[in-house]
Amino acid sequence: MRLRIVDAFADRPFSGNPAGVLLLDSFPDDGWMQNVAMEVNHAETAFAHRLPEGGAADWALRWFTPVTEVAMCGHATLATAHVLHATGAHEGPVRFATRSGVLVATPGADGSITLDFPTAPLTRVDVPAGVAEALGAEPVAAYDTGPNVGDLLVELADEQTVLGLAPDHKALAGHSRRGIIATARATDPAGGHDFVSRCFFPNVGIDEDAVTGSAHTALALYWSERLGRPDLTGLQASRRSGLVRTGLRGDRTLLTGRAVTSIEGDLLV
Numbered sequence: 001m002r003l004r005i006v007d008a009f010a011d012r013p014f015s016g017n018p019a020g021v022l023l024l025d026s027f028p029d030d031g032w033m034q035n036v037a038m039e040v041n042h043a044e045t046a047f048a049h050r051l052p053e054g055g056a057a058d059w060a061l062r063w064f065t066p067v068t069e070v071a072m073c074g075h076a077t078l079a080t081a082h083v084l085h086a087t088g089a090h091e092g093p094v095r096f097a098t099r100s101g102v103l104v105a106t107p108g109a110d111g112s113i114t115l116d117f118p119t120a121p122l123t124r125v126d127v128p129a130g131v132a133e134a135l136g137a138e139p140v141a142a143y144d145t146g147p148n149v150g151d152l153l154v155e156l157a158d159e160q161t162v163l164g165l166a167p168d169h170k171a172l173a174g175h176s177r178r179g180i181i182a183t184a185r186a187t188d189p190a191g192g193h194d195f196v197s198r199c200f201f202p203n204v205g206i207d208e209d210a211v212t213g214s215a216h217t218a219l220a221l222y223w224s225e226r227l228g229r230p231d232l233t234g235l236q237a238s239r240r241s242g243l244v245r246t247g248l249r250g251d252r253t254l255l256t257g258r259a260v261t262s263i264e265g266d267l268l269v
């Protein structure tokens with residue numbers, strides 16, 4: 001069984017967000033998939049199998065962190081589409097059946113892949129007590145991102161504040177279902193990105209995620225409304241970092257990026 005490690009939202013190895021990808025004949029026992037994800041020990045490992053022709057989707061897809069299954073994952077979906085196209089297992093747009101409905105990944109002529117995801121709804125909330133102390137910065141505003149994403153999105157004063165965060169991850173865990181998205185407008189509009197973010201997900205075993213596609217389904221709506229443009233570029237400023245091009249299309253959000261396979265080998269279990 002071939003196991004691939006793919007760097008997603010990246011145009012070179014060792015950047016973006018790494019994901020494990022396994023193409024299967026069917027989904028095995030959940031415990032086995034969870035153990036594989038724990039062994040791979042990246043933010044997510046994706047498991048996919050082909051579906052019969054003529055249905056609403058081409059492949060079934062599930063995602064596991066090292067500690068739990070998640071309802072939505074952008075970078076591991078991008079990584080899976082990359083593997084399908086690179087190996088010739090699928091050509092053209094691929095429709096994935098997931099816990100978040102049918103998600104489509106479309107290859108571009110330039111080598112990029114565009115994901116079609118549901119836009120996360122945003123509901124303004126009061127900044128929860130203790131969030132500022134846990135983050136180490138005072139939020140300007142806070143928003144709930146709905147059931148699929150499950151994060152608390154907080155805007156901070158500026159890009160430098162986001163870049164300088166050194167949060168108390170244990171203290172953050174009680175303030176959302178998955179974690180915290182911290183964001184700010186880009187300091188320099190000519191710098192190649194319109195907004196910056198960092199994502200902290202202690203509730204699913206990820207202190208800081210490298211590049212989070214699903215978070216950008218909320219960030220796209222948030223910053224498109226404020227900047228007055230449907231198409232933006234977000235920089236997720238983790239240690240590995242990555243760019244996500246976003247396109248707000250009403251209740252759908254397009255997420256575009258590249259991917260690179262960095263490791264390929266046999267799973268001997």
